[in-house]
Amino acid sequence: MQYAYFLSCINESMTKEVDRALNLWKKDLGMELVNLEKGTCCGGSNLDYVSPNHFIIINGRNLALAEQMGLDLATSCSTCLLTLRRAKHILDTSSEKREMVNAHLADEGLYYGGTSDVKHLLWVINEDYGLERLAVKVTAPLRGVRFAPFYGCHILRPSALLGRDDSAAPSSLDRLVEALGGSLVEYGSKNKCCGFHTLLVAEKQSLTMTGNAIEDAVRSGADYIVTPCPLCHTALDAYQDKALAGRRASRNIPVLHLSQMIGLALGYSREALGIDRHMIAV
Amino acid sequence: MERREVSFRIYRYNPQVDRTPFYDNFRIAVEKGITILRALNHIKEHLEPRLTFRAFCQAGICGSCAVRINGVSRLACTTQVWDLLTGSGDETILIEPLDNLEVIRDLVVDINPIMEKLKRNYSWIRPAIPEEEMGRKEHIVSDEEFETINASSDCILCGSCYSECSMMAVNRDYISPPVLLKTFRMNNDTRDTFACERLREVTTDDGLWDCTHCYKCTEHCTKKIPIMDGIHRLREEAFERGMTQTKGARHAQAFFDDIRDIGRLREVTLPLRTKGVLGSIGMVPLAVRMGLKGRKPPLLVKRIPDIERVRDIYSRLEANRGES
Numbered sequence: 001m002q003y004a005y006f007l008s009c010i011n012e013s014m015t016k017e018v019d020r021a022l023n024l025w026k027k028d029l030g031m032e033l034v035n036l037e038k039g040t041c042c043g044g045s046n047l048d049y050v051s052p053n054h055f056i057i058i059n060g061r062n063l064a065l066a067e068q069m070g071l072d073l074a075t076s077c078s079t080c081l082l083t084l085r086r087a088k089h090i091l092d093t094s095s096e097k098r099e100m101v102n103a104h105l106a107d108e109g110l111y112y113g114g115t116s117d118v119k120h121l122l123w124v125i126n127e128d129y130g131l132e133r134l135a136v137k138v139t140a141p142l143r144g145v146r147f148a149p150f151y152g153c154h155i156l157r158p159s160a161l162l163g164r165d166d167s168a169a170p171s172s173l174d175r176l177v178e179a180l181g182g183s184l185v186e187y188g189s190k191n192k193c194c195g196f197h198t199l200l201v202a203e204k205q206s207l208t209m210t211g212n213a214i215e216d217a218v219r220s221g222a223d224y225i226v227t228p229c230p231l232c233h234t235a236l237d238a239y240q241d242k243a244l245a246g247r248r249a250s251r252n253i254p255v256l257h258l259s260q261m262i263g264l265a266l267g268y269s270r271e272a273l274g275i276d277r278h279m280i281a282v
Numbered sequence: 283m284e285r286r287e288v289s290f291r292i293y294r295y296n297p298q299v300d301r302t303p304f305y306d307n308f309r310i311a312v313e314k315g316i317t318i319l320r321a322l323n324h325i326k327e328h329l330e331p332r333l334t335f336r337a338f339c340q341a342g343i344c345g346s347c348a349v350r351i352n353g354v355s356r357l358a359c360t361t362q363v364w365d366l367l368t369g370s371g372d373e374t375i376l377i378e379p380l381d382n383l384e385v386i387r388d389l390v391v392d393i394n395p396i397m398e399k400l401k402r403n404y405s406w407i408r409p410a411i412p413e414e415e416m417g418r419k420e421h422i423v424s425d426e427e428f429e430t431i432n433a434s435s436d437c438i439l440c441g442s443c444y445s446e447c448s449m450m451a452v453n454r455d456y457i458s459p460p461v462l463l464k465t466f467r468m469n470n471d472t473r474d475t476f477a478c479e480r481l482r483e484v485t486t487d488d489g490l491w492d493c494t495h496c497y498k499c500t501e502h503c504t505k506k507i508p509i510m511d512g513i514h515r516l517r518e519e520a521f522e523r524g525m526t527q528t529k530g531a532r533h534a535q536a537f538f539d540d541i542r543d544i545g546r547l548r549e550v551t552l553p554l555r556t557k558g559v560l561g562s563i564g565m566v567p568l569a570v571r572m573g574l575k576g577r578k579p580p581l582l583v584k585r586i587p588d589i590e591r592v593r594d595i596y597s598r599l600e601a602n603r604g605e606s
Contacts (some may be wrong), residue, residue: 009547013579014572038588040545045495046534047515047541057595058541104598108591157497157508165502168354188353193448193496200556201529202492208452209494239574277575 001128004066004116005033006084008077008230009041014238015230017274018076019258024273025266028137029129033074039065042083045154045197046144053100059087060101063118064110072117075125076259078154078229079197085161112129120155122228122258123164126172130265131179136201139267141181147261148185148222148253149173150213152232153193167191173228173258180265187220194227194235210235211243220255224282237281256281286373290321292333293442293514294377296387303385306330307374312363318377319347319358322389335389345438346444348504349389355442357504372519376416380445382454396460398490404455405464408476427472433468436505443499443509455488459499459509462490465514469519470497478523485520529591532556542596547585549579 011018026033039062041047048055062084066073075081090096093115101112119127125134156167164173170191174184192213197204214236215223227233235243237255244252255278256264263273275282288311295303308325319337326333337347340359347358352366352375367373383391413417443459450456465484469477484490490513499509522530533556540547553562572578586592 009549012546013549013583014577021535038540038591039587040592041537041547043537043541044547046537046586048514049522049531050538051599052518053599054541054596055537057599058592061592061595104595107594108588153496153498154488157501158508159501168352182345193494193498195494197496198492198494199532200448200553202453202488203450203493205449205453205456206494211450212452238577242568277577279572279575279577 001030001124002032002034002071002112002153003074003119003124004036004069004071006036006039006042006062006066006075006077006080008075008080009044010234011076012229015233015257017277018233018257021268021273022076022195024149024268025259025263027083027200028266029125029134031097031124031129032072036062036067036073042080042087045083045145053154056087056097057104058099059084060091060098060112061105061108061110063088063091063114063116064101064105064112066116068110072246074118074119074121074126076121076228076230076257078120078152079231081118081120081201082154082161082172088114088118089161089238122155122172122176126176127164127264131175134176134262135179135181138180138265140265142177142261143181144263145182146185146221146223147177147182147191148220148225149177149226150188150194150217150227150232150236150255151191152227152229153191155228156191163270173226177226177261180261182261185199185220187215187222189214189216192227194232196231196235199235200238205240206235207239207243210239211247214243214247216248218249218251222253225253225255226258226261227255228259233257240280250278254278254280256282270273285311285483286314287366288312288321288367289372289374290325291374291376292325292389293324294333295385296334297385297476299488302479311349311400314364317350317359318349318356318361318363320377320516321363322358322377334387342504343438345440345504348380348440348442350376350380350445352376353378355445355504357440357442369594380441382445382447383441384449391441393439395454396439396441396444396458399458399461400464403461403465404460404476404480405468407468407471407474410475421489422472423472424560430470430498431467432597433476433507434463434470436507437463437467438505440504442502446494446498446502448494448498449492453488453492456492457484457489459493462493462498462516463499463507463509465490466516469516471489477519481516481519481523481525484516485525485528485531490516490520491528491533529556529561542593543585543589545589546583550581 151170159167195209198206260273290308292306294306338344342360379385379389380391386392536555553565
């Protein structure tokens with residue numbers, strides 16, 4: 001199991017613990033990640049507004065770098081996932097765009113042929129590694145712990161580009177929680193928007209979205225929220241106090257990254273997994 | 283003919299009589315091939331004549347029968363009961379009115395807010411042909427020109443995207459997906475002459491840049507229109523027309539600049555560049571608390587190796603733009 005690993009900007013800065021946790025346990029699963037050091041920021045669903053050509057060339061380059069290694073590209077950020085898959089879809093369906101991109105990549109000795117797939121870490125674990133195999137590796141089952149899985153948007157929608165889950169009733173993260181021995185709560189917000197992408201543009205409205213999701217998880221009796229997206233994590237954890245201000249939520253709720261939840265089940269300590277870095281104490 | 287007993291759990295509310303909404307259960311035998319609308323008609327005709335819902339064409343064209351079916355906004359007339367059955371013993375289908383709109387009665391919602399927003403945002407073509415010459419002169423739209431707006435002109439204003447929209451759920455003043463889609467559709471019609479003003483009207487507060495990019499509109503469009511693509515295109519148009527003095531546009535510009543300068547996002551100054559100095563002051567307490575937890579973006583982000591290659595791409599594109 002070898003992948004090119006896309007370095008997400010937020011995981012290089014505010015949510016460093018995502019990769020820290022992943023790097024602890026990846027060897028336990030025989031997973032090898034080759035960091036895409038020369039890769040750039042994907043543009044976070046913003047670059048294309050300024051210039052669609054920059055968006056497609058920059059991400060064509062990111063994809064070509066993985067292709068040069070002969071590897072699929074894995075990421076731990078749902079927005080990077082969608083952005084890269086959107087670029088891939090455009091390039092795979094337009095020979096004109098592919099030629100334009102390749103003309104720009106030739107200098108660097110790169111070529112986009114469309115041979116590398118783009119996958120989220122959750123898909124890598126569920127599909128490539130397999131939950132049955134993972135369950136055998138669990139040394140500290142998360143027994144008795146109730147999780148509210150929060151999928152967020154960009155790993156689900158648009159399903160035409162992502163298509164692993166039924167976006168109205170997703171289950172891939174639920175199945176992972178169960179494979180690790182944890183239990184699930186039912187709540188309505190699992191596939192809703194966390195509000196992150198408009199936090200700097202329409203803060204009040206975005207925080208209402210964030211607060212609604214958190215309150216829903218608290219009401220469901222969950223011990224933790226777990227999310228595959230560091231942007232959702234930032235909204236749900238770092239902004240939690242702000243989002244709950246003036247609400248009647250009875251308590252805070254800690255939020256785990258996907259990579260931390262797996263790390264806990266594989267027996268790593270909270271400190272090692274960087275859980276003490278969260279704004280909402282565990 | 284295959285038949286099965288199915289329960290319909292239906293939202294009921296008559297604001298003139300009921301203090302709060304409630305749900306009624308109706309258990310009926312349904313044949314394979316029956317739509318949700320046929321089931322609702324059956325219930326109204328045989329079990330509860332007061333049950334109120336809107337419907338007309340029964341062919342997915344008029345857009346009047348959109349309701350939430352098992353929590354998802356869809357057209358009752360194109361949704362097959364059989365497709366919703368789980369195969370488990372007790373089959374129950376939940377039917378509720380569209381979200382984000384006031385309920386008039388049971389499954390009927392007031393769609394006036396959508397109509398008002400469409401009116402306010404000039405959701406029609408303003409042609410170059412003067413009024414007095416209308417009907418005398420043709421303005422031909424070529425197949426190729428129409429292709430750009432082909433999908434978006436399929437909109438039947440059923441309100442499903444309005445009901446599903448994440449931003450609508452927290453801000454009823456938000457412009458909403460169907461209105462943005464119409465803006466895209468009119469702005470890209472070759473007969474129209476009003477694009478700039480129309481776009482200016484949507485690049486205000488509660489407008490184009492407030493879309494949270496959740497893709498719910500696209501995902502649940504009953505006519506499979508890629509609504510988000512239209513919203514994307516409008517944001518691009520805002521840049522093309524130089525309408526960049528908004529928080530959303532400044533935010534996007536920061537990504538563009540940072541990729542050119544260092545290859546990665548400089549998150550530490552992102553709020554400042556998006557919201558300006560005054561707008562960012564409110565973020566200081568949280569930034570300090572995050573800093574204490576070690577959750578601070580680095581002040582200096584390391585450039586990616588081979589950043590020159592990325593800058594070459596930018597330079598070439600800049601030169602191309604100059605030429606064209």
